Amino acid sequence: MSTLASLALATSAFASPQTVPYQISMAEWEPQVGDQILFDTKDNWGYIIHDDGLYIRFPVVTGQRRNVWYIGRYYHAATPTWDWKIQSTHIKGDRVTFGPTGRFLRMYKDGEDGTAYGIHGHRDATQMLADGDRFRSMGCIIVSEDILSTMERTYLLNEESLSVKSVYGDPFKILVSQAEKDTKTD
Numbered sequence: 170m171s172t173l174a175s176l177a178l179a180t181s182a183f184a185s186p187q188t189v190p191y192q193i194s195m196a197e198w199e200p201q202v203g204d205q206i207l208f209d210t211k212d213n214w215g216y217i218i219h220d221d222g223l224y225i226r227f228p229v230v231t232g233q234r235r236n237v238w239y240i241g242r243y244y245h246a247a248t249p250t251w252d253w254k255i256q257s258t259h260i261k262g263d264r265v266t267f268g269p270t271g272r273f274l275r276m277y278k279d280g281e282d283g284t285a286y287g288i289h290g291h292r293d294a295t296q297m298l299a300d301g302d303r304f305r306s307m308g309c310i311i312v313s314e315d316i317l318s319t320m321e322r323t324y325l326l327n328e329e330s331l332s333v334k335s336v337y338g339d340p341f342k343i344l345v346s347q348a349e350k351d352t353k354t355d
Contacts, residue, residue, distance in 0.1 A: 192223075193224070203327070206218075208231070208248070209337075210335055211338045217323065228298045231303065244308070248335060251279070253276040254280035254332055255277075259272075261273050274287050274317075274320060289311060290312065291311045298312075
Protein backbone atom coordinates (compact mmCIF):
# COMPACT_ATOMS: atom_id res chain seq x y z
CA MET A 170 0.00 0.00 0.00
CA SER A 171 1.37 3.43 -0.91
CA THR A 172 2.04 6.07 1.72
CA LEU A 173 -0.80 8.18 0.34
CA ALA A 174 -3.20 5.26 0.42
CA SER A 175 -2.17 4.55 4.01
CA LEU A 176 -2.86 8.17 4.86
CA ALA A 177 -6.28 7.91 3.28
CA LEU A 178 -7.14 4.99 5.50
CA ALA A 179 -5.52 6.38 8.64
CA THR A 180 -6.78 9.93 8.90
CA SER A 181 -10.11 11.65 9.02
CA ALA A 182 -9.03 13.99 6.24
CA PHE A 183 -10.42 11.51 3.76
CA ALA A 184 -13.98 10.29 3.43
CA SER A 185 -13.70 6.50 3.28
CA PRO A 186 -11.43 3.47 2.86
CA GLN A 187 -12.34 3.56 -0.85
CA THR A 188 -10.40 6.82 -1.20
CA VAL A 189 -7.65 6.72 -3.81
CA PRO A 190 -5.26 9.68 -3.27
CA TYR A 191 -4.24 11.31 -6.51
CA GLN A 192 -2.32 14.49 -7.33
CA ILE A 193 -3.94 16.72 -9.92
CA SER A 194 -2.88 19.96 -11.58
CA MET A 195 -3.85 23.46 -10.50
CA ALA A 196 -5.85 23.76 -13.73
CA GLU A 197 -8.02 20.81 -12.66
CA TRP A 198 -8.46 21.98 -9.04
CA GLU A 199 -11.73 23.32 -7.66
CA PRO A 200 -12.08 24.04 -3.92
CA GLN A 201 -14.60 21.92 -2.01
CA VAL A 202 -16.24 21.92 1.40
CA GLY A 203 -14.04 19.88 3.76
CA ASP A 204 -10.71 20.70 2.08
CA GLN A 205 -7.67 20.82 4.36
CA ILE A 206 -4.15 22.22 4.01
CA LEU A 207 -0.90 20.48 4.94
CA PHE A 208 2.55 22.08 5.03
CA ASP A 209 5.89 20.26 5.09
CA THR A 210 8.29 22.72 6.79
CA LYS A 211 11.31 20.49 6.14
CA ASP A 212 11.13 20.37 2.35
CA ASN A 213 8.82 23.40 1.94
CA TRP A 214 5.84 21.93 0.12
CA GLY A 215 2.18 22.70 0.62
CA TYR A 216 -0.83 20.54 -0.15
CA ILE A 217 -4.54 21.23 -0.38
CA ILE A 218 -6.49 18.00 -0.04
CA HIS A 219 -10.08 17.05 -0.86
CA ASP A 220 -11.96 14.49 1.25
CA ASP A 221 -11.95 12.16 -1.77
CA GLY A 222 -8.13 12.06 -1.86
CA LEU A 223 -7.47 14.45 -4.75
CA TYR A 224 -4.78 17.00 -3.90
CA ILE A 225 -2.51 19.67 -5.32
CA ARG A 226 1.10 20.24 -4.30
CA PHE A 227 2.91 23.57 -4.49
CA PRO A 228 6.17 25.14 -3.25
CA VAL A 229 6.10 27.31 -0.13
CA VAL A 230 8.55 29.53 1.70
CA THR A 231 8.76 28.99 5.47
CA GLY A 232 10.62 30.57 8.36
CA GLN A 233 14.35 31.09 8.52
CA ARG A 234 16.13 28.63 10.77
CA ARG A 235 17.72 31.22 13.00
CA ASN A 236 16.92 33.80 15.65
CA VAL A 237 15.64 37.12 14.30
CA TRP A 238 14.61 40.52 15.58
CA TYR A 239 11.41 41.47 13.78
CA ILE A 240 8.33 43.59 14.58
CA GLY A 241 9.67 44.31 18.05
CA ARG A 242 10.24 40.65 18.94
CA TYR A 243 13.30 38.44 19.22
CA TYR A 244 12.48 34.82 18.36
CA HIS A 245 13.47 31.70 16.40
CA ALA A 246 11.86 32.26 12.98
CA ALA A 247 11.34 28.62 11.90
CA THR A 248 7.65 28.06 11.13
CA PRO A 249 6.10 26.12 14.05
CA THR A 250 4.65 22.66 13.52
CA TRP A 251 1.14 22.93 14.89
CA ASP A 252 -2.49 22.28 14.15
CA TRP A 253 -4.01 25.54 12.95
CA LYS A 254 -7.20 27.01 11.60
CA ILE A 255 -7.46 29.96 9.28
CA GLN A 256 -10.26 31.97 10.86
CA SER A 257 -9.75 35.50 9.57
CA THR A 258 -8.38 37.37 6.59
CA HIS A 259 -6.79 40.81 6.50
CA ILE A 260 -5.43 43.28 3.96
CA LYS A 261 -2.01 44.60 5.01
CA GLY A 262 -0.57 47.86 3.72
CA ASP A 263 3.01 46.61 3.37
CA ARG A 264 3.15 45.42 -0.26
CA VAL A 265 6.73 44.16 0.07
CA THR A 266 6.13 41.77 2.98
CA PHE A 267 2.56 40.84 2.00
CA GLY A 268 2.79 40.97 -1.79
CA PRO A 269 0.91 42.99 -4.39
CA THR A 270 -2.55 42.36 -2.91
CA GLY A 271 -1.60 42.59 0.79
CA ARG A 272 -3.78 39.55 1.55
CA PHE A 273 -3.05 37.76 4.83
CA LEU A 274 -4.77 34.58 6.04
CA ARG A 275 -4.38 34.55 9.84
CA MET A 276 -3.61 31.17 11.44
CA TYR A 277 -4.96 30.32 14.89
CA LYS A 278 -3.09 27.72 16.94
CA ASP A 279 -5.36 24.76 17.66
CA GLY A 280 -8.13 26.84 16.12
CA GLU A 281 -8.40 29.02 19.22
CA ASP A 282 -5.35 31.14 19.96
CA GLY A 283 -4.72 34.02 17.57
CA THR A 284 -1.09 34.22 16.47
CA ALA A 285 1.14 36.50 14.42
CA TYR A 286 1.48 33.64 11.91
CA GLY A 287 -0.31 33.45 8.63
CA ILE A 288 -0.17 32.71 4.94
CA HIS A 289 0.53 35.50 2.48
CA GLY A 290 2.28 36.54 -0.71
CA HIS A 291 5.45 38.60 -0.98
CA ARG A 292 6.77 41.12 -3.49
CA ASP A 293 9.58 38.66 -4.35
CA ALA A 294 7.53 35.46 -3.98
CA THR A 295 8.21 34.24 -7.55
CA GLN A 296 11.97 34.38 -7.00
CA MET A 297 11.78 33.01 -3.45
CA LEU A 298 9.62 30.04 -4.51
CA ALA A 299 12.01 29.22 -7.37
CA ASP A 300 15.11 29.20 -5.12
CA GLY A 301 16.49 25.98 -3.68
CA ASP A 302 16.64 27.52 -0.20
CA ARG A 303 13.06 28.43 0.66
CA PHE A 304 13.66 29.24 4.35
CA ARG A 305 13.34 33.01 4.00
CA SER A 306 10.27 34.24 5.87
CA MET A 307 10.06 35.53 9.42
CA GLY A 308 7.89 32.53 10.33
CA CYS A 309 4.84 32.91 8.13
CA ILE A 310 4.17 30.77 5.07
CA ILE A 311 4.65 32.53 1.75
CA VAL A 312 2.83 31.25 -1.33
CA SER A 313 2.22 32.47 -4.88
CA GLU A 314 -0.70 34.82 -5.53
CA ASP A 315 -2.46 32.02 -7.47
CA ILE A 316 -2.24 29.63 -4.51
CA LEU A 317 -3.28 32.41 -2.13
CA SER A 318 -6.40 33.00 -4.27
CA THR A 319 -7.19 29.27 -4.19
CA MET A 320 -6.77 29.18 -0.41
CA GLU A 321 -8.97 32.24 0.01
CA ARG A 322 -11.72 30.71 -2.15
CA THR A 323 -11.44 27.48 -0.13
CA TYR A 324 -11.65 29.42 3.15
CA LEU A 325 -14.79 31.24 2.03
CA LEU A 326 -16.39 28.03 0.75
CA ASN A 327 -15.72 26.41 4.15
CA GLU A 328 -17.63 29.08 6.07
CA GLU A 329 -14.50 31.08 6.94
CA SER A 330 -12.75 28.27 8.80
CA LEU A 331 -10.04 26.16 7.17
CA SER A 332 -7.99 23.42 8.89
CA VAL A 333 -4.22 23.57 8.46
CA LYS A 334 -1.48 21.28 9.77
CA SER A 335 2.23 22.07 9.57
CA VAL A 336 4.70 19.23 10.13
CA TYR A 337 8.45 18.81 9.78
CA GLY A 338 8.89 16.24 7.02
CA ASP A 339 6.64 14.44 4.57
CA PRO A 340 3.18 15.10 6.04
CA PHE A 341 1.72 11.91 4.59
CA LYS A 342 4.33 9.68 6.24
CA ILE A 343 4.12 11.56 9.54
CA LEU A 344 0.32 11.39 9.71
CA VAL A 345 0.29 7.69 8.86
CA SER A 346 2.94 7.02 11.53
CA GLN A 347 0.96 8.99 14.14
CA ALA A 348 -2.26 7.17 13.23
CA GLU A 349 -0.51 3.80 13.53
CA LYS A 350 0.80 4.75 17.02
CA ASP A 351 -2.68 5.89 18.06
CA THR A 352 -4.16 2.61 16.89
CA LYS A 353 -1.65 0.63 18.99
CA THR A 354 -2.46 2.61 22.14
CA ASP A 355 -6.27 2.38 21.76
